[in-house]
Amino acid sequence: MAIHQQTIDYFQAHQNYFWRWAEGGNVIEFANERTICYREDLSNILTALPQTTSLSLGTVLLILCACKDNWEELYNAEVIINAINPSSLGEEQNESDHFVQLKAKACVFLGMLNKLPIVYRSAANRTALLQCIFDALAVKGYHMGLLPLLKEFNSGEMDEQIFGKTQPLAQTTIVQDFAPLAAALEVFGDTDSLEMKLRTGLTNAPTPISLPSATPGNESLIEQLENDDSTISIAGLAKRIMAALYIPLHLDGRDDQNLGGVSDIATKGTYDKLLLSELAYDDDLFSVRLANNEALFFQREAVPENKNKELGLIIDSTLKMWGAARVYAVATAVAFAESKHEHQKLKVWSLGGKHADIYQLEGKKDVVALLEKMDISMHCGEMLLKTVKEIDKNGQYILVTSTHFLRDPTSAPYLLQVREHLDYLVTISSSGELQMTQLNKKRSKLVHEAKIDLDGILLSRRKVNSKIVQENLPAVLYDEQFPLYFPTSKIRHKQNELYRMKNNGVVTVSIDHRFLYWPSKNFGAVELVSNVPAGKYCFGELDQLIVLMVIAEADEVVNIFSIDPKTKIQYVNDVAVASRNATDLKYVDGYFRFNNDQKTIVIDVRSAKIITEEQANQLNLKSSHTPSGGMSQLKKHLNNGYSVINSSKAIFVHAEDNIFSDKKEFALMDNEFRWHENEMAAVQWVKPSSQEIFYVDHLPNIKFTKFTWKNGSTAVVDSRGLLHLKSYKQELPEIGIIMIIDQPTACWSMDGYVSGSRYFIGEPSNHLMPPAQFYEKYIQRFIDNLK
Incomplete structure (x- = not known):
């Protein structure tokens, strides 16, 4: 009981x-x-x-x-x-x-x-x-x-x-x-x-133990290059090349088998090669078989002799390989150096017109020295002949040169003379194209090709004839969270580029490479990622995260973004996979899939790893969510009927104390902030003394136009549809205005107050200020300080 x-x-x-x-x-x-x-x-x-x-x-x-x-x-x-x-x-x-x-x-x-x-x-x-x-x-x-x-x-x-x-x-x-x-x-x-x-399983993160700092000798070549700002771009480019080339197994010498396979059965051998079936005999019969050489033994294949075969890289350092092509060639050498077997010997030749230098590429100093080695000769044909005569005929050798070397009638004949002694030919161009060709005695075979965005890796994201200003930016750019919703701007209204979520929110990547999210048709956009690589996009949802697959236009790397729309915390994973000519991009049940030139690629979003075709078939993936709604509904969700001002030729104050952008006036009308056309009053009364365009490193696709008045006050037009106002008087907080036409808009101040249309403000907060009060406290004071 x-x-x-x-x-x-x-x-x-x-x-x-x-x-x-x-x-x-x-x-x-x-x-x-x-x-x-x-x-x-x-x-x-x-x-x-x-x-x-x-x-x-x-x-x-x-x-x-x-x-x-x-x-x-x-x-x-x-x-x-x-x-x-x-x-x-x-x-x-x-x-x-x-x-x-x-x-x-x-x-x-x-x-x-x-x-x-x-x-x-x-x-x-x-x-x-x-x-x-x-x-x-x-x-x-x-x-x-x-x-x-x-x-x-x-x-x-x-x-x-x-x-x-x-x-x-x-x-x-x-x-x-x-x-x-x-x-x-x-x-x-x-x-x-x-x-x-x-x-x-832990309530607190474990306390990190104190470890001695690694010596340079313990770091890989790639790690050494990544730890130095002057060579980090070489490391990034080398990684792209390693992913694009898929260096063949027989080329990198990675044969970790100590012994060959079983080639025959013999009556002689050591006891560790004895067939297990011999142990089935009783002790007396087993002894007799051993004495009469009747017992059977495995006979192994010989150990591969090419395990430590020399790998040689012959790099053209003449005039046509200068500039970006030179960096490309050295990064290619680093990629092969990182992919070789740990016991394989590597030798690198830098060929000029009259001399050749040899490097081992054991550390960052060797890479820098190889970069600095340049020759003013037109081609390296003569030194190529001389170098090939001295190489080990049992080694494997790769020539890295430009496409000009093959087309130039003065240099091309030299390749024909040494062709049978080379295993591979790698041709590169300053535009980022790379081809790897396997050379045989009678024919050649293109084994890999890639096109890599060199500018995106090697160059800073700066525009020609534009001024980069990283100090004295608008204060809102330093904040992690933008105070308002963004206006809808530069969106491609195409069905396959807009994704409606289960909660009826909509996401897309804009023309200026911003990943935007509209949680409701009643509010503007949330900027989840300010700078997404250019390429092909595919969207999905995983638990409470919004996920985005980016297949870059040039790289052989797929970027997987996972973003929490509430906290805006984002995670980015790079997946090295051949993605050129990718088609049929889909998201299904936590997996991205697409077709490349050869097969279907399936990527597990949670682990950011490629799964096999067999695993994909076992999962029996079925679409868990089919976006619904026509294009007209999506357009209404993204935009409630306004137009965005993305650029201005002039920002000034009219005699009636109102701010103008070209012929559009910003005014307080019926207790609402509005931009509206007013050509009759568009007379520049208080106008800036200078104007310049600048770009921001972390927003490379956004254009900023800065107008400066004589007293030091500034107005910055942001191509996302924002106007940033900063008075020369420090006690007046910076002000921001959403630049849309013929619809109520909103403003914010850097001391935390917002005012105007709920479409941009969102839910009411303690820092909501009536438009008339906001205009008088902030905007009117900014205008008065200009006089």
Whole structure:
């Protein structure tokens, strides 16, 4: 009978408590009659917990409540929990302060738990969340193991006793339900600590141990180049080349087999090569077979002789290989140096017209020296002949030169004379084209080709004849979060370039390479990524993240962006894969897929790794979400009928004290901010003394036009549709204005206040200021300071 009573005590509801059974025991509801869970759901959760775990049912139910997104509104939990007063139970009054504090801490923890990402609070992961919390507390349990109680509960034999009655509420019940939650608050402290426990099993990140700094000799060549700003571009280019060339296995000498395969069976050999079948004979017969040379042994193939074969790179350093082609050639040498076998010997020749220098490429200094070696001769034909005569005929050799060498009638004949002694020919051009050709005695075969964006890797992102200004930028550019929603600007209205999400939000990549997200048709855009590589795009959703695959126009690397739209935290993974001529881009169930020239590539978004065709077939991927809505609906979602001012030839103040952009006037009309056409009043009264265009490093595709008045005040027109105003008087905060035409717009100030259209402001905040007050406090003062 003891087990029966314990089952009743565990599952029976209490009088005047926060939960109770309803609908004949099929539903557990909160005190306000809102459903917490169903009986079957609760049974499954408790069954999935380890058998040794003993959890109070009240604690489990409170955690299940906090797992729901709208739990505060749904349950009004804090008010109902605080209404549970121990003094009403006939207990001693002097203990009431303890219970108040206990319940308060429990409510704080439940609120902290509710801030976890939804993936940790989903129906499939609630059991893991429960176990994680109680593992961290090292809970011993207030009851015996749950398994025998669950068996009796699920049998249904005690339903009448459990669901038909309620038991009096005792202080011990409140303690065992709320004390674990209060203790959990002390263990975790914040949501981040709880999330780390769920992800890693640790409540805090381990303290890093003190390690001696690595010596240069312990770093790879690529790492040495990456650690120096002057050579980091060489490292990046070498990585692109390694991904594009797929250096053949027989070329890099990576044969880690100590012995060859089995080639024959012989009657002589060492005992480690004895056939296992010989051991089946009895001892006497086995001895006779050994004595008469009748026992059988494996005969191995000979160890490959080319394991340490010399790998030689012959690099043309003459005039036509100067500039970007020179950097390209050296990066190619670094790529081969990094791909060779660790025991393979590498030798690099730098050929001029009359001399040749030899390098080992063992460190960064060798790379720099190779870069500096340039010759003014027109071609290296003569030195190529001389070098080939001195090389080891058993080695493998690669000539790296320009396409001009093959087309020039004075240099091309030299290649014909040495062709049979070379294994590969790599031709490059300053425009980023690379071809790798395998050379045989009678024919040649193109094995790899690639086109890499050299400007994007080697050059800074600067425009010709433009001034780069990284100091004194508009203050909003230094902030992590833009204070308003962005206007819709430079969008391609094409079906395959707009993606409607499950929550009806829309994402796209703009013409100026910004990854934008419209959470609702009632608000403007959120800028998730300010600078996305140019190329082909594919969109998707994974848990609570927005994911984007970028197949760059030139690189053989696929970029996977994963962004949380609420926090704007982004993760970027680079996947090295041949992606030229990619077609049929799709996102399916957490996987991006596309077709290249050879096959279908499938990339797992979670691990950023390519999966095999067999694995892809086993997954039986089916589209989990098909974007809906016609183009007209998408256009209405992105834009409510306004036009954006992306550039201005002139910014000035009219005699009537209003700001103008060309012939468009900014004014306060009917208590709304508006830009509107006003050609009649477009007379420059207070105009700037200078004007210049500048670009910002982290926003290379955005154009900024800066207007400066004589007193030092400035106006900056941002091609995203923004106007930044900065007075020469330091006490006046910087101001920003959204530049749209014939629709109410919005403004912000750098001291935190916003004003104007809710379309750009979003939900009301404590820093919302009426337009008339904002205009007088900020914009009018800026205008007055110009006079």
